[in-house]
Amino acid sequence: MSITTALSSALSGLTVTSRGVETAANNIANALTEGFARRELEVSARAYGGEGQGVRVVGVNRIIDMTLVGDRRLADAAAGDRNTRSAFYESIAKVVGDTADGSLLSRITGLSAALASAASRPESTVRLQDVLDTAQALVSGLNAASDAVLTARRGADASIADQVDQLNAGLESVxxxxxxxxxxxxxxxxxxxxxxxxxxxxxxxxxIVPLREIERENGQIALFTTGGAALLDGRVAEIGFTPTPGLVSASSSLGSLTMDGRPISVPGDPGLMAGGSLSAAFAVRDTLAPNEQQRLDALARDLIERFTAADSSLSAGDAGLFTDEGLAFDAANASGLAGRIGVNGKVDPERGGALRYLRDGLQSAAGSTGDGTLFNAMSAALDRRVPCSAADIEGSFSLAGLATEIVSGLSSSLLSADQEASFASARRDELQVLVLGDGVDTDKELEQLLLLERAYAANAKVVTACDALLQYLLEM
Structure with missing residues (x-):
């Protein structure tokens, strides 16, 4: 080997080792950077004229298992879907309650106890007031539960708009x-x-949506949903959605999803976009929340009809103790009833009414102050088993029994959603651990730095030896 060849090889070694040190240092510096893929220097022998001339850098490789990353992304979408559903049920369960004070069941029990107490002493103004207070507490609970459902629908509608904006911005960035x-x-x-x-x-x-990444030439990628929608493949698809900020009723008509101006979904099932937090938001807005609203409306309807039937002083079309915003209940306008139900102002002294109508009947003249017949009839009406008007609840129930069925169904849905969310999160975390297994190991990088230091020193010694030989030759 000539001195020139040796010097060239040593200098190439110095160049490569310096690049290796740079790469290792970059790995260590980004050990805690989210999304950073460990780098490895790719080198090969350098040859000119069929003879070895040292080493050269071919490139820098990102060490990452894209198969694992793809599976982790699908797990992210599944976790987003399940967590959104679980959060919805949890928000409704907090308002509806179970059997604790303030729950719908406890309010029904309180009304039943107040009626029994008033029946024993119907002349007592204090006990009449207690009946009014517990009745108002019950409708307040129904109103609050209905408001929570409507708030969840509004939140889901706004969330869809935000997620669509994030998706469009992300696709443009990619x-x-x-x-x-x-x-x-x-x-x-x-x-x-x-x-x-x-x-x-x-x-x-x-x-937001479950994504599949496909490699294209020159380092580009294409993005597809698992449902088959091409979000990015050279050109970017434009996802459209028009929110409904004025969502004020349970029956409001809401916007749907579009891609490049064409509808791609039906209410409650985004189809091509199914599987992530976006589809879960659609499910909450169009399916889960309306189902819970329907059950609450069935309970409110049952309450109105029981007390209307118990008051013999009422004629057809008269509003009973519980009303639909002051009016008699109309079966054709049952949607959202739980949010509109109230106590008849005729029995409320603060609204110009009189407590005696609780005892005598809403459309009766003054009766006997000692007559507890109507209170007994109301108590019996609460306990009477009647068929439920909700399509997804079969059987006949007392009012407390129907409330128990609704609370039980909500608790069961919450438990199931929590279990699914826990499983999805655990799967995502496990896959993330596997992805991070290809990440930066600082001990290994420091070991690599020691090897590079020795290689650099060895190449430097070769350069020094070549310099000494050249100096010797020049001095001859």
Missing amino acids: RDLNLRITRLRVTGRDSSALEDERQRVVDSMAT
Whole structure:
């Protein structure tokens, strides 16, 4: 080997080891950076004229298992879906309660106890007031539960709009990063940092919709949903949605999802976008919340009809003790009834009424102050088993029994949703651990730095020896 060849090889070794030190230092510096993929220097022997001429850097490889990343993204979407559903049921369960004070069941029990107490002493103003207070507490509980359902629908509608905006912004960012990565690659420069950024952007969208990443030439990627929608493949799909800020009733007509101006969904099932937090928000808005509203409306209707039937002083079309915003209940306008139900103002002294109508009947003249017949009839009406008007609840129930059925169904849905959310989160966390297994091991990187230091020192000694030989030759 000539001195020139040895010097060239040593200098190439110095160049490669310096790049290796730079790579290892970058790995250590980004050990805790989210989305950072460990780098490895790819080198190969350098040859000119069939003879070895040292070493050269081929490129910098990002060490990451995209199969695992893809599975983790699907798990992210599943966790987003389950967590959204679980959060909905939890918000409703907090308002409806179970059997504790303030729950619907406890309010029904309180009304039943007040009626029994008033029946024993119907002349007592204090006990009449107690009946009014417990009746108002019950309708207040129904109103609050209905408001919680409506609030959940409003929140879901606003969440859909936010997620669509995030999805569109993310797709634009990925498209821009695709172009920048291609420009770097065709000029022979390292695009790893931009690929890390692109991965972080795609990961942020993976909770919204389940994504599949497909590699294209020159470092570009295409994005498809598992349902088959092409979100990005050269061109970016435009996802559209018009929110309904004025959502004020249970029966409001709401916007749907579009892609490039064409509808891609039906209410409650985004189809091509199914499987993430976006589809869960649609489910809450269009299916889960309306179902809970229907059950609450059935309970409110049952309450109105029981007390209307118990008051013999009423004629057809007269409003009973419980009303639909002051009017008699109309079966054709049952949607949202739980949010409108109230106590008849005729029995409320604060609204110009009189407590005696609780005892005598809403449409009766003054009766005997010692007559507890109506209170007994109301108590019997509460305990009478009648068929439920809700389509998904079969059987005949007392008012407390129907409330128990509704609370039980809600608790069961919450428990199931929590279990599914826990499973989905555990699966996502396990896959994340596997993905991080390819991440930066600082001990290994420090070990690599020691090896590079020795290699650098060895190459430096070769350069020193070549310099000494050249000096010797020049002095001859």
